[in-house]
Amino acid sequence: MMKIMSKDRTDLKGMTLPELEILLSRWGKERYRARQISRWIYQQFAGDFAAMTDLSKGFRGELSRECRISSPPVEKVETSADGTEKYLFRLEDGETVEGVLIPEEDRRTLCISSQVGCALRCGFCATGAAGFRRNMSSAEIVHQVCIAVKRLAKRGERLTNVVFMGMGEPLENPAEVSRAIEILLSQSGFGLSGKRVTVSTAGVSKAMLELAERFPVSFAVSINAPRDELRSRLMPINRRYPLGELVAAMKKIPLRSGRKVTAEYVLLAGINDFESDARDLALLLKGARVKVNLIPFNAHEYGDFISPSPETADRFREVLLAAGIQTITRERRGADIRAACGQLRGAAEAKTP
Numbered sequence: 001m002m003k004i005m006s007k008d009r010t011d012l013k014g015m016t017l018p019e020l021e022i023l024l025s026r027w028g029k030e031r032y033r034a035r036q037i038s039r040w041i042y043q044q045f046a047g048d049f050a051a052m053t054d055l056s057k058g059f060r061g062e063l064s065r066e067c068r069i070s071s072p073p074v075e076k077v078e079t080s081a082d083g084t085e086k087y088l089f090r091l092e093d094g095e096t097v098e099g100v101l102i103p104e105e106d107r108r109t110l111c112i113s114s115q116v117g118c119a120l121r122c123g124f125c126a127t128g129a130a131g132f133r134r135n136m137s138s139a140e141i142v143h144q145v146c147i148a149v150k151r152l153a154k155r156g157e158r159l160t161n162v163v164f165m166g167m168g169e170p171l172e173n174p175a176e177v178s179r180a181i182e183i184l185l186s187q188s189g190f191g192l193s194g195k196r197v198t199v200s201t202a203g204v205s206k207a208m209l210e211l212a213e214r215f216p217v218s219f220a221v222s223i224n225a226p227r228d229e230l231r232s233r234l235m236p237i238n239r240r241y242p243l244g245e246l247v248a249a250m251k252k253i254p255l256r257s258g259r260k261v262t263a264e265y266v267l268l269a270g271i272n273d274f275e276s277d278a279r280d281l282a283l284l285l286k287g288a289r290v291k292v293n294l295i296p297f298n299a300h301e302y303g304d305f306i307s308p309s310p311e312t313a314d315r316f317r318e319v320l321l322a323a324g325i326q327t328i329t330r331e332r333r334g335a336d337i338r339a340a341c342g343q344l345r346g347a348a349e350a351k352t353p
């Protein structure tokens with residue numbers, strides 16, 4: 001059983017239902033108690049055991065002595081003119097990560113982080129530029145969701161989607177990300193359906209397939225270049241998992257009918273946004289059940305890249321559509337609060353001597 005952080009008390013946040021059941025069975029408690037506690041943590045947002053009124057007083061006391069429910073406060077919330085909320089979470093060891101809540105008509109999507117920093121150093125990414133600090137625990141990962149669900153509940157809204165698209169590469173932290181996904185999908189956790197949980201990866205093919213075998217979640221793969229030579233320059237991970245292997249893995253992901261893997265493509269002016277790139281991309285993705293998300297680069301302080309013109313983005317999209325590939329250009333959200341990954345943290349750290 002994993003003990004998380006300080007004070008020798010076991011953190012129950014971040015434990016999956018089977019893990020909670022094992023813990024409680026050691027104390028001779030019934031299995032259903034695990035489900036009760038899980039609901040208190042993820043559905044009632046209990047921060048301590050005193051609130052768990054359907055447990056006996058004695059049991060609550062026992063739990064308080066042995067266990068805790070980590071709940072670090074949110075350090076900062078910024079709200080964009082378009083309603084996007086950006087959170088800066090301060091973790092118990094002082095590190096910071098970011099989350100972004102994106103409201104759309106019928107959706108409330110939370111983008112969460114899975115690592116403090118990132119080791120993959122994609123050339124266009126603020127998080128990659130800042131380097132890797134450590135993996136996040138499942139408790140820290142799901143805590144981001146607790147905060148968003150709680151804030152939404154206060155205004156009578158519900159979280160509908162979670163995307164692992166914040167800081168870090170989720171598949172470089174597969175054990176803790178898997179535990180977090182189990183909690184997201186569990187009926188006594190957040191009760192989300194697999195299609196509403198998306199794991200975004202820079203292309204860690206092997207771990208992607210392993211996760212796809214375990215959970216019916218959705219996948220978004222950052223492609224960003226149609227040829228190995230260019231992709232290796234933009235995304236060094238391509239040397240480990242080249243495009244051929246990556247696309248082959250995407251084709252192997254078990255998909256329920258009608259579902260597709262998302263191929264993400266950040267358009268960088270003069271680098272990967274030529275019509276010939278669009279044609280090469282269409283060829284590369286031939287035969288794969290994919291939809292393409294085009295993301296015009298959001299110019300920021302860490303990169304020398306520039307945003308493509310709307311006309312260039314439109315032309316790129318038209319080439320893909322003509323090849324029969326479902327393609328959308330993603331609307332930029334929260335640009336005024338620097339909602340691209342790693343930018344709020346970057347700003348906070350710049351202020352920290």
Ligand code: SF4
Pocket residue numbers: 118119120121122125126127128129166167168169202341
């Ligand atoms: S884009 Fe994602 S995988 Fe690449 S450096 Fe940034 S956080 Fe890491």
